[in-house]
Amino acid sequence: MSGLASQLINLFAAVLLLLAFAMISQRRVVSLIHLYTLQGATLTAATLVVGYATHQPHLYLSAALTLLLKVLLIPWLLHRVIDRLSVRWDVETLINIPTTMLIGILLVILAFHLALPVSQLSSTIARGTLGIALACMLLSFMMMITRSKAVPQVLGFLSMENGLFFAATAATYGMPMVVELGIALDVLVGILILGVFMFQIREQFDSLDIEHLEKLKED
Amino acid sequence: MFVFGIPLVGSAILALVGHRESAPDVNVAFSLGTFIAACVLTVEVISFGPLFAWDRAFFIDPLNVFIVTLTAFVALSTALFSRPYMRVERDQGKMTPPRLRLYHSMYQLFSFTMLLALTTNNMGILWVAMEAATLTTVLLVSVYRTAASLEAAWKYFILCGVGIAQALFGTVLLYMAAEKVVGSEGAALLWTNLDAIKAQLDPTIITLAFAFLFIGYGTKVGLVPLHNWLPDAHAEGPTPVSAVLSGLLLNVALYAILRCKVLTDGALASPLTGNLMMGFGLLSVVVAAFFLSRQKDVKRMFAYSSIEHMGLVTFAFGMGGPIANFAGLLHMTVHSLVKSAIFFTVGHASQKAGTQVMNEIRGLIKVNPTVGWGLMLGSIAILGMPPFGVFASEFLILITAMREHSWATPFLLLSLGVAFASVLSRVLPMVFGETSVKRLPHPPALIPVFVHLGIALLLGLYIPPYLSTWYREAARMIGG
C-alpha cells in the first residue's frame, strides 16, 4: 500500500519537475498559467495521496486549500489580469531557452546532491521527493531571473511557492494547520497585491515590461 | 496580550476612519496604548521571568521583550512624528484621503505583524508574520503611487518574497528535523520545544535549514548582496515608513535569525552559523560604506548606513560571546533610535526643500535650528562619535573583534572611516550654510527626535543597571 503510495508520490514529484522545466521553456504567458494550474493540481493530488497513505486528516484540508487557491482562484485572477492588460505574450527571455535548460539540469543535479543526505535520514514514504521539491524551487527561481515581464515573474514566484508546499507535504506531511492557514492567507494577499500592482505598473508605464523598472539605481 | 491586540483593532478601526482629520491622533493613541501594554509586559517579564500565553503559542523572554518595548516605543514616536508630516503631505496634495486611510491602517497592521513576529513561539507563525510584514510595508512603500515608488515596491516585493520563500523552505526543513525528535504535531515548531531538544536535532538537516533561513531572513535584514531592495524602498516610501523600516523591520528580521542561530548552534558543534554571520556582516559593512560615499539622495544614503549598521550587528552576533552579544543588542537599540530620529529630521528637511537631493538641501540650521541640530547630532551619533551610544557598542564590538578575530578589525575600521568621511561631507553643507526656503505650515514634531537622541546619549555615558542586566540576560539567551 505505502509502496504504491510512495511510487505515486514519486510520480507526482517527477511530474512537478517536468512542469517546472516546461515553464522554463514556455514563452506564452497563457500557457504558463495553464502549466501553473497543472502544477497546482498535481500538488493537490500529491497532498491527497500523502494524506491518505499516512492517515493525516489535516492534509486533506490543506489539499482542499491548495485546490481552492492554486487551481481555481489564482489562475482565474491571473487570467483576468492578462485579459485586462492584454499581455498574452512574453516574447523574449533574457537568456535563450536551451542555455536555461542546461543550467536547469545542473541545478537539478545540485538539488539532488544537497537533498540526498537529508532524504536518507527522512523516514517518510516520500523520501526522494525533497530533492525534487528543492529542484522545482531553484528552477522557478531561475525562471524569475530569466523572464523580463511582470506576469511570468509572478508565476515563477508562485511556482516556487508550489515547490515549497510540495516539500512541506512530502517531507513532513505538511506544516501545522495554523501555519498552513497563515501561509495560504499570505499567498492570497500577496497575489492580490501583485494584481493591483500590475494594473498600477501598467497605467504608469503602459506596459508590463519590467525593464521600465530600472530607474532606481546607482548612477 | 494587549500588546498586539491593540494595533490589530487599531488597524481595523483606522481602516474605517483613517481618512478623517483626527486619524493621525487616533493612530498616535493606539501606538501609545501598544507602548503602555509593552511596558507593562516588560515589567512582568522583568519581575516574573519568561512567560507563556495561549497554551505556549506565545512566549516572552528577555530577548524579545526588549525588542518588543523598543518596537512599541519607536512605533509610538514615529506615529507622533507622522502627525504633522502627513498633514503637510496632504496639504501638498501627495496624500489623498483614501491613501491616508490605507497608510494609517497599514501602519497599525505593520506594528501588529512586528509584534506578532516578536512574541510568537511558533517558527511557522514567525514566518507568516514576517511575510505579512513584507506585504503591509509593500503597500506602505507604494502609497505615493509614483513611478519610482511603484518600482521600489515591486523590487521590494519580489526580492523579499523570494527571500522569504527560502526562509519557508528552511522552516520546513527545521520542522522535518524536529518532528523526528518530538513527533509530528504542532509542538514541533514551538521554539521553546525546539530549544529544549536542540541538541538532538539532526546536524545535516539543521545545517541546510539554517542556510535557507539565514538567506531568507537575511534578505529582510538587508545583508549584502541581498540588500538591493533596501535603499529603493527607504528612499521612495514616505519618511515615517523609512523610519520604521530601518528602526524596526530590520531588527525583527535579525531577531528571527538569532532565534534560528540559537537552535542551530545547539544542534551543531561547528561555528558554522557564526562564520556565516560574520562573513555576511563584514561584507555588508564594507560594501555599504563604499556605497555611502557616492549617494546623492539623502534617504538613500541613510538607508545604506542602515545596511552598514545591520552588518555590524550581524558581525557582532556572529562573533558571539557575552560582550559581543551585549554590544550587538545595544547597537540594535541605539541604531533604531538614532536612525529613526535621523529619518524624522530628514523628513522635515526634504519636505522643506521639496526634494531629497542633498545638493539642493542647504542651511537647515538657518530655517529651523532644531531640525538642523537634530540632523547634525543624529549623523554624528550614527557615525559612532562619542558620547553617543553607538560609540559604546562599536567600541565593544571592535575590542572583541581585536581580541578574537583581529583579521577583521582593519576592514571594520577602514569602512567606519570611509562611512564617516562620506556621511559627514554630505551632512555638513545640508545643515550649515545659507538657504532661501521658508518654514512649513505645520510645526514639525521634534520631541521624538530629541528624546531618541537623548536616550542614545544616555546609553553612551551611562547604562542603567537594570537595563544592562536585561541585556546580559538576552545576551546569555543568544548563547553568550
Added chain:
Amino acid sequence: MMNALFDPAQWTHLDCVLAVVLVWLVIGLAGVCAARRDDVAPKYLFPAGSLFGIVLFGIALHAIFAPAEAAVLPIGLPQLPFHLRLDGLSAFFLMVIGGAAAGVSAFAAGYFRKIEGETAPGLLCLQYHVFLASMAMVVLADDAYAFMVMWETMALSSFFLVTADHRREENRRAGYLYLLIAHIGAIGILLCFGVLQAGSGDYSFSGIRSQEHTPFWASLAFLLALFGFGAKAGLLPLHVWLPEAHPAAPSPVSALMSGVMLKTAIYGFLRISFDLLHVQLWWWGLLLLGIGLATALFGIVYSAVQVDMKRLLAYSSIENIGLIFTAIGLCVLFSSFGMMPMATLALTAALYHVVSHAFFKSLLFVGTGAVLHATSERNLGKLGGLIRYMPWVAWVCLIGVLASAGLPPLSGFVSEWLLLQSFLFTPELPSSFLNMLIPVAAALVVLVAALAGYTMVKFFGIVFLGQPREAKLSHTHDAGAWERIGMMWLACGCVFLGLLPAQFIQVIDPVTRQLTGAGLGDQVAGNGWLLVPVAATRASYGPVIFLAGVAASVALAFLVVRKFYHGRLRRAPPWDCGFPWQLPRMQDTAEGFGQPIRQIFEPLFRMERQLPTPFDAQPRYKVIIEDHFWHWLYLPVARVVERMASLIGLLQQGRISVYLLYSFITVIAVLVWVTQ
C-alpha cells in the same frame, strides 16, 4: 562618603577638579538657557569660567606635589565604568589647561560680545565650556573607554566651535577636514589601546600597565599612538587640518586649540609611551627626532611665507609641536640607553616648552583676535601701523612675539636652551652613528629657532608697525577691559616662565620623576636665581640677572645721555628718497617679507606664480603656495576611495533580474559551502 561629599574640607584634589569640570558644564548650560539674551554669556558666564580656570590652575599646581588619586565614576559601560586618576602628569597638564583657559576665557568675555558668525553666544558658550571640560577629563581618564569618549567629545565640541561661522564655505571645509582627521586619529588610538591590552580584555590603564609587551607589539602600539596623537598634534604629514581649522575658529577658540588642545595630544603620547609602555627602543627616539625636526622645519618655513596672520600662527604651532616631539624623541633615545639624567633633561625641556607654548601662543592668538575685532581683517597685506591705535594689544603682543621667537629672557628661550643643552649631551651616547647624527639635528633646531625669529618679526612688524595699509585702520579702537585682562594674564605667564625657570622646574620635577624616575628639582634648587640643570661647570643661565644687566645698561645709557647731553627731539616726515608720492600701500608686503624664505626653501613649496609682463594693461602679481602633502598623500587616497565607490556602484544597476541573480548565486554558494 556622603558627608564627605558635602564637606569641602574633605575633598581630595580629584573631587575639586571634577567640581570645576561640573561648574564649567553648568556654565555652558546656563549659556544655552540664557541664549535669548546675548549679553549674559559675555558679561557673567565667561568671566566665571575664567575664574574657575584659575581655580583649576591652583588645584592642579597643588596636586602635582600630592600623591596620585584615583576614583571610579558610576557612569560608563557596565563592564568598564569611568576610571579617573590624578597623578603628576595629568595634574601638570591640568595646570596648563587651567592656566591658559583662565586667560582665554577672560579674553573671550570681551570677544564674544558681538555675535561671531551664526552661532549665538549662548550656544558658543556651551560648546566652549564643554570643550574645556572634555579637555580636563581627557587628562583625568584612566581607562580606554573614558579616554576615547572624552577625546572625541573634545574633538566634537571644538569642531562645532570651528564651524561657528559656517556661512563661509572654507570654514565648513576646514571643520570637515578637522573632524575627519581627528576621527581617523582616534581610530588609531583605539587600535593602539587594543594592542596594549594584549588580549587581556582589561582596558583600564592599570590593567594595561600590568601587561608585558614583546618589542614587536610594543613598537606597534607606539607607532599607532604616534599616528593617533600625531594626527591631533599636527605632526607631518597629518598637519593639514591645522592651518585650516585654526583660522576658521573664533580667536579664543583658536587660542585654546593651539595652546591647549594640541598639548592633550602630547599628554596622551607621553602617557602611552612612558607610562603604559615599559620598554623603549632606541629607534623610536630616532623616529620621533626625525619626524619632530621635519615638522618643526616645515612648520616654520611655511609660517614664514603666510599672508594670513592666523594661518601664520597656526603653522608656527606646527613648528612648536615639532620641537616638543624632538625633545621627547631625545628623551626616548636617552632612556632607551638607560641614561636617565639626560632623558630627564630632555623631558623637562619638552614639558617646559609645552607650558610656555601654551601661554605665548594663546596670547598671540587672542592678540590676533583683538586685531580681528578692531579691523575685521585677517590679511596681513591690509593691516599695519596698529601700534598707534591699539598700543595695549601691540605691546602685550610684543611680549608674546619675543617669547615665541625664543629670545631671552622670555619663556620660549628657556625651553630651547634646555633642549640645546640636552643635545650637547648626545656625544655620550654609546652609538657612534647617533653621535654623528645628532649635531645635524641640533643645527636644525637652531635654524628653526632663528627662523621663528624671522617669522615673528614679520608678524609683528607687518601687523603693528609701519603705516596703516588701509584707510579704515586709522580709526580702530584698542581692546576692551576683559580682553586686556586676559592678555595680561597670559603675558605674565610668558614673563614669569621666562624669568623663574629654576622655580618652575620644581613643578616639572615630580612629573619627570614619575616618567623617567629622575628629576632636575634638587639639582636646580641650590642655585637661587641661576638655572643650573646639570652642573655649574656645565652650563648656567640666570634670566633675572640677564634682564637686570640689560635693564641696567639701558637705564645707565639713558641717564648718561640725558645728563651730559640733551633730550631734544624734532618730529619730521620720514625721508622719502626724493619721491614724495609714496603711499602706505607701497610698504613692504607680507609676501615681500617672505620672499627670501620662498627662494631659499623653494623645494619645500608647491608654488604657482603669476608674474606680470611689461605689456600688461593691469599688471598683477600672484603667488599661490600649496602644501605638497595634498598632492602626495591626500588626493591619491581620495581618488582611491572614489574609484572603489564607482566600482562598487556597478553592483546596483537597477535591473531586478540581476538582483535576483545575486540572491540566487548567494543561495547556491551558501548551500555548497555549508554542505561540505
Added chain:
Amino acid sequence: MNMLAVVSQFLEIVVALALAPLLTGWVNQWRAWLQNKSAPGLLQPYWTLHKLFNKDSVVAVHASSLFRVAPYIVFGCMTLACAIIPTLSTDLPLATAADAIALVGLFALARVFISLAAMDVGTAFGSLGSRREMLIGFLAEPALLMVLFTAALISHSTSLTLIVETLGQRDLAIFPSLAFAGVAFTMVSLAENARVPVDNPATHLELTMIHEALILEYSGRHLALVEWAASLKLFAYSCIGLALFVPWGVAEARAPMALLLALPALVFKLAIGGVLLAVLETISAKMRIFRVPEFLCTAFLLAVIAMLVHILLGA
C-alpha cells in the same frame, strides 16, 4: 664672588665701551691705507659719536615709542654681550647668568629690536633693511651657535668662561674641528658686522645696503647709540674670536697680576685682528644680496662639519 671678580667685570665693561669705537676707527684707518685712500684719524669714531649726541634727534612724525626705545635696548644688549665674553679675565660674575647660547640669544634680541624699529616708520627702506637683516640673522645665528657648540663640546661646557679656560690651558695642539670652526666664524662675523663682502658700511647704495638701510631714519643721539652698539658688536665678535681661537693671555680667576697683563695682550690681539679684517675686506669684493644666503649656508655647513669632525676625531 670676591672683590676681584667685581673689579674685573667692571673693568671689562669699561674697556669694551672705551675700546669699541677705537677698534672701528683702527679698522677703517687700515682699510683706507690698504685702498690708498687718505685715512681718517684714529679717533674719528669718538668725534662722530660726540657730534651725534649733540645734535637734535629728528624722528618721523608717526614713529611710535618703539622706535625711540630700540637704540637703548640694542646698546644695552651689546654692552651685556661684551660683559659676558671673557676678554680680560675668566672670573666674571655676569658670565654665569648667560652662557654661549644666551649670548647668541642676546645678539638675536638686539637684531629683532633694531629690525622692528626699522619697520616702525614704514618707509620702503626700513622694511627692506629689516628683511635683509633678519635674513642674514637666521642664517648666521645657527652657524655662530654651531661654532660655539664645537668649542663647548671640546670643553664639555657652554659657559664661555669655562670654554676659554679649557682652551687656554691646552698646549699648542691644532684642533682640526677648531680650524673649520674658525673659518665658519670668520664668515659669520663678516656678515654679522655688515662687512664686505656681505655689506659695505661705507656706501648708501640702495640696492646693496643692509645695516645702513636699517638705521636710515635714525639721527642724533639715537643714531649715536646705534653706531656705538655696532662697534660694540664688532668688538664683541672679535673678542669671541680671540677667546675661542687665541685664548692665551686671558687672566684666570684670582690672579690680579694676570689681569693687568691681560689688557695689553687684548689690545695687541685686537690690533692684529683689526688689520686682518681690513685686509680681508680689501681683497674681497661685495657680493649680490642673493648670494649672501649661499655664503652663509657655507658657513653653517662648515660649522656643522666642525662639530662632526670633533665627534669623529674626538678633537
